[in-house]
Amino acid sequence: MSYEDEDYPVDSFPKDFGYGAYDQDGLELEPNASSNSETKPRILLMGLRRSGKSSIQKVVFHKMSPNETLFLESTSKIVKDDINNSSFVQFQIWDFPGQIDFIEPTFDSDMIFGGCGALVFVIDAKDDYNEALTKFKNTVIKAYKVNPRIKFEVFIHKVDGISDDSKMESQRDIHQRSSDDLSEAGLDQIHLSFHLTSIYDHSIFEAFSKVVQKLIPQLPTLENLLNIFIPNSGIEKAFLFDVVSKIYIATDSSPVDMQAYELCCDMIDMVIDLSSIYSSEETAFDSGSSSLIKLNNNTILYMREVNKFLALVCILREENFNRQGVIDYNFICFRDAISEVFELRLKRQKQLENAEQDEDELGEDQGITIGRLNHENDTAVVSRAAKMT
Amino acid sequence: MKKKVLLMGKSGSGKTSMRSIIFANYIARDTTRLGATIDVEHSHVRFLGNLVLNLWDCGGQESFMNQYFTQQRDNIFRNVEVLIYVFDVESQEMERDVHYYQSCLEALLQNSPEAKIFCLVHKMDLLAEEQRENIFKERAGDLIRLSMPGSVTCFRTSIWDETLYKAWSSIVTMLIPNVAALENSLTHFANVIDADEVLLFEKATFLVISHCRSKKNRDSHRFEKVSNIIKQFKLSCSKLGAKFQSMEVRNNAFAAFIDTFTSNTYVLVVMSDPTLPSEATLVNIRNARKFFEELENPNNIAMNHHNHKYH
Numbered sequence: 001m002s003y004e005d006e007d008y009p010v011d012s013f014p015k016d017f018g019y020g021a022y023d024q025d026g027l028e029l030e031p032n033a034s035s036n037s038e039t040k041p042r043i044l045l046m047g048l049r050r051s052g053k054s055s056i057q058k059v060v061f062h063k064m065s066p067n068e069t070l071f072l073e074s075t076s077k078i079v080k081d082d083i084n085n086s087s088f089v090q091f092q093i094w095d096f097p098g099q100i101d102f103i104e105p106t107f108d109s110d111m112i113f114g115g116c117g118a119l120v121f122v123i124d125a126k127d128d129y130n131e132a133l134t135k136f137k138n139t140v141i142k143a144y145k146v147n148p149r150i151k152f153e154v155f156i157h158k159v160d161g162i163s164d165d166s167k168m169e170s171q172r173d174i175h176q177r178s179s180d181d182l183s184e185a186g187l188d189q190i191h192l193s194f195h196l197t198s199i200y201d202h203s204i205f206e207a208f209s210k211v212v213q214k215l216i217p218q219l220p221t222l223e224n225l226l227n228i229f230i231p232n233s234g235i236e237k238a239f240l241f242d243v244v245s246k247i248y249i250a251t252d253s254s255p256v257d258m259q260a261y262e263l264c265c266d267m268i269d270m271v272i273d274l275s276s277i278y279s280s281e282e283t284a285f286d287s288g289s290s291s292l293i294k295l296n297n298n299t300i301l302y303m304r305e306v307n308k309f310l311a312l313v314c315i316l317r318e319e320n321f322n323r324q325g326v327i328d329y330n331f332i333c334f335r336d337a338i339s340e341v342f343e344l345r346l347k348r349q350k351q352l353e354n355a356e357q358d359e360d361e362l363g364e365d366q367g368i369t370i371g372r373l374n375h376e377n378d379t380a381v382v383s384r385a386a387k388m389t
Numbered sequence: 390m391k392k393k394v395l396l397m398g399k400s401g402s403g404k405t406s407m408r409s410i411i412f413a414n415y416i417a418r419d420t421t422r423l424g425a426t427i428d429v430e431h432s433h434v435r436f437l438g439n440l441v442l443n444l445w446d447c448g449g450q451e452s453f454m455n456q457y458f459t460q461q462r463d464n465i466f467r468n469v470e471v472l473i474y475v476f477d478v479e480s481q482e483m484e485r486d487v488h489y490y491q492s493c494l495e496a497l498l499q500n501s502p503e504a505k506i507f508c509l510v511h512k513m514d515l516l517a518e519e520q521r522e523n524i525f526k527e528r529a530g531d532l533i534r535l536s537m538p539g540s541v542t543c544f545r546t547s548i549w550d551e552t553l554y555k556a557w558s559s560i561v562t563m564l565i566p567n568v569a570a571l572e573n574s575l576t577h578f579a580n581v582i583d584a585d586e587v588l589l590f591e592k593a594t595f596l597v598i599s600h601c602r603s604k605k606n607r608d609s610h611r612f613e614k615v616s617n618i619i620k621q622f623k624l625s626c627s628k629l630g631a632k633f634q635s636m637e638v639r640n641n642a643f644a645a646f647i648d649t650f651t652s653n654t655y656v657l658v659v660m661s662d663p664t665l666p667s668e669a670t671l672v673n674i675r676n677a678r679k680f681f682e683e684l685e686n687p688n689n690i691a692m693n694h695h696n697h698k699y700h
Contacts, residue, residue: 067418067549200418259629266625271638273618277611278586278659279642288641288663295631 042115043211046139047122048132052157052199056122059199060208060245063269066199113146117215120153125162125170125196133174137181144190153193153211154178160198167196202262209247218341222250225341229334233327234320239264240338241311243272243285249310264313267293267301285311294318302327306335307342391433392564393443393468397457397493398475399486400425400449403511406548407475408432408446411557411594416624417548428453429465436591437598437653437685440565458492466493466500471560475509476532478516478524478545487535494536506541507560508532514547521545554613554620558596565598567684574684576601579658582673585643586659588612589650595620598654604661615657619647637667648674651682 047053055069113119121139123132136154143150156174159167171194182190195207213219226238230252237260239248246265271291275284285305293301300321302314312331321327396404406420412434426448434442447457447465457465474493480486490508497504510528513521529543544556562568571589579587579601589599597612608614626633636647643661648671650656660670 065549263625263629266622270618270622270636274615274638274645275640275643277608277614278645279640283640283642286640286642288639290639292637294634294636295626295629296634297629297631299631 042117043215044112044116044119045122046119047155047157048124048135051122051124051127051132053122055199056155056157056197056204060204060247069199109142109146113143113150116147116150118151118153118211119143120155120211122155122157123174124158125156125167126158129170129174133177133181136178137185140182140190140192141185141187144187151193151211151214152190153195153207155195155197155204155207157197159196159203160200171196202258202265205246205265206258206261208245209249212242212247212249216249218345219250221341222338223253225334225337226250226252229330230314233314233316233330234323235314235316235327238312238314240306241265241268241313242309243268243311244309260315264301264315267291267303267313268311271303304331304335306338310338390439390566391441391443392470393445394471394473395465395469396444396446396473396475397489398449398509398511399477399480399489400451402449402475402477402480403548404446404449404475405430407509407511407546407553407557408444410548410553411596412444414624414627416621420548425450434593435653436561436594437565439686442561442564454489458496462496463500466496469497469501469504470564471505471507472497473507473509473560475511476528478510478512478528490532491535494539498539505563506536506539507556508536508541508543509546509556510543511546513545513552514549551610551613551617554596554616555610557594558598558613558616561591561594561596562598568599570684571599571681572601574681575599578677579603582658582670583660583662584658584670585661586657588615588657590616590619590655590657592649592653592655595623595655619655619657635671639663639667644670646670646674650674650678651685653685654681 045053045056054072055064055066058064058069058072059066119139121132121136123129123136140152143152154174156167156171159170162170175192175194178192182188182192193210195203195210197204197207216222222240226240229235230238237254237257238252239261240250241248241264246268248261248264271289272284275289279286285308287305289303289305289311291301291303295301298318300316300318302316302321304312304314306312312334314327316327396408398404405423405426406415406417409415409420409423410417412432426446428448430446430448432444432446434444436442445465447453472493474490476486476490494506497506508529510525510532513525516524525543525545529545532543533541542559544552544559546552546556565571575587575589578584580603585604586602587600588597590596591598595616597616600612623633633647634649636645638645641663643659644663644665644667645660646658646667648656648658656674658670658674
């Protein structure tokens, strides 16, 4: 059931059930030196000093409470953090102190931009963002040259406490100016996405969810599987979560209600916190992890472990939970299907690596392969899923 | 049974913030919106069926303080069961704080000599993690010395972590009249159903009012942590206009059940045998409800024959 690489320890979460210590050695690694890094979406987090990157990192990946980030010290040198131990997603965070230049030899842009799927640029909405926009333009131009497939995402950050009007105003302004900058540079074809974020609510998790989903080639398959699983089990809404970061990597096709998503996030927090107290922090999330919560408005929240990184959280009406057996059976079919999807990818990956194909070809080839093979999985699930009547 | 609780301390020390978090479901961040308390704010908090806390939140600005010790002296300090005095750990004018504190003690000694006294060294989050222990010890030592010949219990608190729950749980537990009977029954219940741990929470505040454990747990702060975790989740639910009725959380090592218990409590039962079906534990919890309901009801304390009621 695992899609992680064999030479990667899979038994338990690291000490703090967060992401491991800063991996400075990672700098020397070629981006595709290990197949492990290739099977996960890779995200680069950049931005000016004090734009809030460290806080984002601490809140999303280390479970720090937002108010504590006030005491984080400003990051003084170029720092590269690798957080890839226990998450489905692989992140790298780069700080850009003002004077750093792309011409500088320490900044190996081929290596940095070459292997990553998305570049998240953080802009402080409460600050004067002229400098940030200049930096952003230069970064985009450079990154696009190295890797034209990279997705550019802008987090207009720290929007808590700003009125909705001025939020929209700064988004419009930043959008306008950065697009103008790019068309001046003759790069109209680059698509930029914008997200309004804050660490004080769930917007940062929601934004990351959208970024990550763009990078998962299996996304349509995962959504498809959820779409089959849900109506057959009498479930109203389901999220497939990356447990550590609470990013949802897929959901069914019904519209996402932010409040429902927040409640599911809080449920995962609660489950992990309670489990760390009554088992141990290392084994808080294990193969037996599950949780069931009954609310007084006739709603049930049901969480099950999918694999080492992922959990499924379902929202359903209480009367539909009477047939828990059917739901559990369907869930097992769903879980098997998911692990097949990821195993295929891993197998394909290895074959390709052995054949030593060049990187570009590798990326596109995979997409097609996965797409085709997945259809078989879908039908397998259809035929196996038990129906609730 | 009404118990008068005085909440005092210098202006801005955090009295109203902590009261709002514990008793009014505020989240820590929202307390920044609270204004200064004018004069005394009274609130009645029903805490278990028969116990009502009559909370006097006394605004701490100087002019009010001086009035408390003069014109309002009798009114304020009469019939007090508990004084909770809050110190801002970063206060710049310790001398003035101490002066007011000692005036309080003096007034209490005249009007309510039986009152229990608690000091909270508050806003500990403003100190660096490694200093907290030492500074708290120092302050607590000072306060105990200043309170002579009376006795005082000190807690370190912060609204940003579980220490606040620890302090208030301890204070409230001391006010519950039949707490020993409650604890005995809880232990018996835990033995019968073979639970590792049973916690009893007050329904509105989620303060732990009684507990028992049969297995050692490495985390000695877990009660207040659990209070905090569940209260946070309860607040998340209330954003959707819902309340949770029951929860089950399990992995390969344990299964925990949180369920509505008596009309004023929730219960948490932790089992370490994951092979036991959930239903078995839930039935046991359901069966124990009636007995604990009786125990809570003061008119009907059936202490002697309780051992036979929930097998």
